[in-house]
Amino acid sequence: MKRWRRAGRARNARRAGRVWDARRAFHASLACLARERRTTGSDSVTTPFAHSFTKDEDASMAMSLYEPALTGFQDRPRGLGSACRVDLRAALLCSLLLLAGCPSASTSTIPSFTPLVDKDVLSVVRQQFPHGYAIGDVTSSSALLWFQGTEAGPVHVEWQAGGASATRGWQSLSVNLSKDRDLAVTVLLSGLEPGTTYRFRVIPGVTPGQPVSKRLVAEGLEGQFTTAPSPARSQPVTFVWSADLGGQQRCRRHERGYPIFESMRQTRPAFALLLGDTIYGDDRCPSPPNMPGSDLLATSLDTFREKHRYQRGATDLQRFLREVPIVATWDDHEVRNNFSGPSEPLMAFGRQAFLEYWPIQGPADEGFRLHRSLRWGQDVELFVLDTRQYRSDNGEPDGPGKSMLGASQRDWLLDALTRSHATWKVIVSTVPVSIPKPGSKLIPGIDSWAKGEDGTGFSNELSRIVATIMAQPVRNVVWLSADVHYPQINAYDPDGDGTPDFHEFIAGPLSASPGRLAPLDQTFHPTTLYTETGFYNFGVVTIAGEELRLEIRDEAGAVRYTNTFQARRAVRP
Template sequence: MVTSVADRFRIVIGLVLLSVGQGCVSDSRPGLPPSGPFSEQPAPTEALLPQGVAAGDVTDRSAVIWVRTDGPARAQVVWSPERQPEILGKSAVATTAGERDFTLAVPADGLAPATAYRYRVLVAGIAGRPFQESAREAGQGRFRTAAAPDVAEPVTFLWSGDLGGQQRCRGERTGYPIFDAMLRKSPSFLLLLGDTIYGDDRCPAPPNVTGADFLAATLDDYRIKHRYQRGDRFLQRFLAAVPVYAIWDDHEVGNNFSGPSEPLMPIGRQALLEYWPIGTPPEDPTRLYRKVRYGADLELFILDTRQYRSKNSDPDGPGKTMLGAAQRAWLLEGLARSTATWKVIATSVPLSIPKAGNKMVPGIDSWARGADGTGFQTELRLIVNDILQRRIRNVVWLATDVHYVQINAYDPDRDGAPDFHEFICGPLSAAPGKPVPPDPALAPTTLYSEGGYQNFGLIRLDGQSLHLEILDDAGQPRFAHTFPKTGP
């Protein structure tokens, strides 16, 4: 039995030498164009990086590279612009350890804006020769940095969520092929809006790949759930080519959880941070809400709707919060100061769909107020009123969670002109939900509402308009609409 990274290296090198004597194998990768950045490179060594690679939290000057080795190892990430491979950046050599389940989140700093980069992951065993003598390339990927804040260029990105729920997990024969449909859209990035795992649900085998037919209750359980998802070849191929901004919703811990009152929240959060390339501030290493500027026309505000929220069962009112005071102030200040044409707010739960709880976790889980008086509508009203009073234009909310598509235009001041929009999509792979009309409190007009299929959203924007498409798991459009910007 192979029990260490060093053992795997000996086997891998032996296989490489054997293949040299037996002839060449095609280097092309299924699902990618022949002229793409991976077409001339061998596939990653799965025995060394069994969950592949990923890049995330990309800015105009930096990125975070994620890797996981299959046991203790030394690792280094090197990167260079695709058009200037001689300009090489590299991380320090780091050792993967069991305390983080052998994962690394490596910052890549000092990058150039609006530039395509290729990165390679070098891995060596713990013992033996110096790293530079013994390291071998174990995986590679690419990303493109954002344009500088004063540079206008079109941006195309995707969003969705809800992966592997209600026993619709990695099919033995199918996996998650929706990611190949997403890859074909050539997005700048993916915004993954939560439920990246279903820690509180089972994945029975068959029909699914074995390994996740249990309910998570420990840190190792949550780690296994993440490893199960990241073992999918379609997801690995996507993440090697497209950077991701990931945030959690409830199923990374448990159904409809509220952070301060949920004892499993700290270990669910730890597993999330171990398995996604999320750049947290050193002074607040568990903070998940963040923003990113993507050229002159997009600023993205990613909310954490779980960690600071009051209990769902508490009556709605001035003392109830989903965001917490600090995050709410951060959002309002960021929106007011933003000079981007489009201000996009990522919320894992929808604005006006009262998502009900159950006997174990009662109370409305989304922003809207329910008939039982629960919800988070008072706090949402504070945010909406601030948007109206400051005349902040071109605000779009993105959501998932309810497992169907709904596109809403809101006119809370009831002057006949929409003040902001909400686009809801998903699931990526979960039981479809049945659409319900939005709550009327914020005067929504529904432009489209449909369930019954797996889906993702695509946004293409510039300084003049935002184009929206909802696409099914084959990449076929089900809805499309272009929204012109308002104001000067």
Template sequence: MLARRRARRRRPGRPLPALLAAGLLTAAALAGAAARGDMPILLAAGEVTDTSAIIWARGVEPGDLAVDVRSLAGRPAASAVIRGTTASDLAGQARVDGLTPATRHRYTVRGGGRGAEGKFTTAPRPSDPAPVRLLWGADLGSRGHCRPSDGEYAIVRAMAARKPDLLVLAGDTVYADHHCHALPPDAPGAMPATTLDQFHAKHRHNRAGPAVQQLLRATPVLATWDDHEVRNNFAGEHGLAAVGRRAFLDYWPVAALPSLVRSARWGRLLELFLIDTRSHRDRACRPDGPGKSMLGAAQRRWLVDAVADSGARGKAIVSSVPLSIPKAWPCGESWAPTRVLFLETGFSRERDLILAELARRRTRNVVVLAGDVHFAAITTLRPAPGLVVHELIAGPLAAATERPRAPDARLAPVVRFSRGGLANFGEVEIDEEGLTVRILDAGGRALATERFRADEALSDRSRAP
């Protein structure tokens, strides 16, 4: 299976003074615009493949935004038009195709007499065993932790300094249901959202922060939602779910619109599977059993088939809630069970069905990237004969912290690291030999490092295009 060993690895990059200078210049420009009340064009690139990307932008007025994509050497690569309307809060996205694999690209977006620039790297070809570094995290901007109008999220600056290939956000990208005490009560984004304009304002406030823009202008992103994009612990039938979902999709580059369920391939070594744990879930207080579902039957079948049949060596399931950690009381909100007297809630029956099927199909090198529980953990699970899953939990990025809780004993967990009480994010590096995971604090200092060697059982399949 996957053997563990400690490892430290230095990755070459640009000299630190150059990195700091570039970051400070970007931050200064964005902060200056914000201080003047002059909202700049907001950018993000996401859903990158080896030959395409989604460019997202929010303009300064209704109308078209012209997108120009070039190689760093200046060779034209693609162009597109993004149409921002008042209904979408001036935001929109466009797909660009025909790009060169494993190549750094520069893109500019112009409209309303202004312009902005970002960069992204395309994924390697599916047959290319290129290494990859990704960051993941969740839970940004809860009450008492949201940024003031002239401030930023310092932890995001530390994330940008890691220069990842890819950023994965595992939910709670905003706290739409919280009052942001750092803002005046009448400021956009200050109060809990109930209308589309108010949900948009929550996203706009988080995304306009200088540090967030620095990170998103340099790093392609994959984002999914969790409960606080709508209301705490909501299930699919909530009355504000549709408007919260609309605002999320307006503000993040998502290739599978209107679905949030999709996969993303990064060369031969990694495929990510983003699931939607909110839209189809049954009420939390319903007793757990064969008829209770978090994903719905169609999404559950897709997940099992996509992971088991993947040609990538590493398979990373992005779940906004953990497999092993119980959450909420008296009714369980996560995959793990919550027991109160004779009542068991949660979604462990469905979780165990998924894991049993992955084991039956001899799936190897599976990790789960999660957040939501507001502490960090690295845990090895052995839920079924022949199946090993490494569950990697990071966060919060900027929210109240919690103490670590014990994982579900039915998954035969081995806790490698667990710590609460501080903001944190995670980093995963994958190469041909295996996976290195780090948990880092708000200043970018490593709190834990674990190394897992790749199982060679599927090495032939991992070479498939």
């Protein structure tokens, strides 16, 4: 009897060893697959384990979790993943076969904390950080890291230069997740080097001075980003922009939510500009046909937060935010249609929720400030405007006292434009320059810069901006706009000499009802180079020195319009 018991224990031990070996082989093969995806740019990863990562977002999160602990793996043999069965023996066999293609693989680097139970290896990560993370406002020396947890308490953040092959030490800080900010936080990573890839990790449950265990690292988030080049360096850059997400009940129709983000991601931009209407607080998303969770109007801080959480449930958006740095600003539907900040009772709620859910951080003495400038190398400077917080009521007659920006922001813009030495100066305005966006019975008056037939609009303030551009002169100014739900490209010739003095590129919607084409206000002599409506879209800009290439792409990524612009040399006294 004792001999049988000893034999049974030996069999159980051998089985446990095989389970452990299979787990170890699986994680090593996953690292190998991760390495291939990073080096080849492949968009899909198939694993040989029962809980296979068949969705892009699962594979991406799994790779970010395990790859840093597993180094030295190379390419894998082609065509094996899809043939792997899901039972334990097949998982072990396929994993070992995959490892055969990784000549420098070493199982000694596989983490000892890997669980032995058959659970989704992402379960803890999904529980701790269900919305992943976002990187925003990347410069040559800093970046903002956003994430949201599920429990209040301390979180440890570490980062180091060098990406996956980093050899330098970690820098770190600790922050607290608080229910006062809906368990979301934006962390400033400063003192960074230009044009450098940084790896970071977010580890829950760590207090200052507490050792960081391998298990805590496994339960956290990992990712990477690359800082902007030095302002003295000219380097080609591609970025995308659009706006208007989930409007007029065109919300998340399935788990992916908004497929257009995958098309945007595939352009491999250095960053993306989101020009507002990232939620529609004043519109419902009925279910069906949409995914449940947003069939409500936002009238309190909690309901505005609920609107943002609903959007972040879209897996295509989650992946986009993990891989593409964001420059975000708000427009009217982050609160309600055509609102003006000083007179809007819901603005404080909408503004707080917006700042909680996007990687934005104003100066310490101006915590609600959204306007800012960002430099990307020698050739690009962005001037991101806040067209809502300080604006006069739309229904007021236009004149010297009416302002969309407020005096302080307007003076900042004019000074920053005239001081900029970037080749291209990009003014990010959520509303268009010369398309008169009409008001409503509830909030009358033109909502855009254009002069309306009723005497409203913000053309007087725009004239001051244009006058500064012309007087200096400030060359190679491009306005990026959105809000009207159709793309349009305009050239402006304020002095009528036949040479355009600045351009306007309009894109959107990401997912909202298409807008109706409207005649332009002729104050600044616009010429429309392209306009079209009836489809979801985004813009792509590639700048290489004095050349700017523009594309308008549809939801599937097909190019609907393209043009190339050459910079004009600055002539300043």
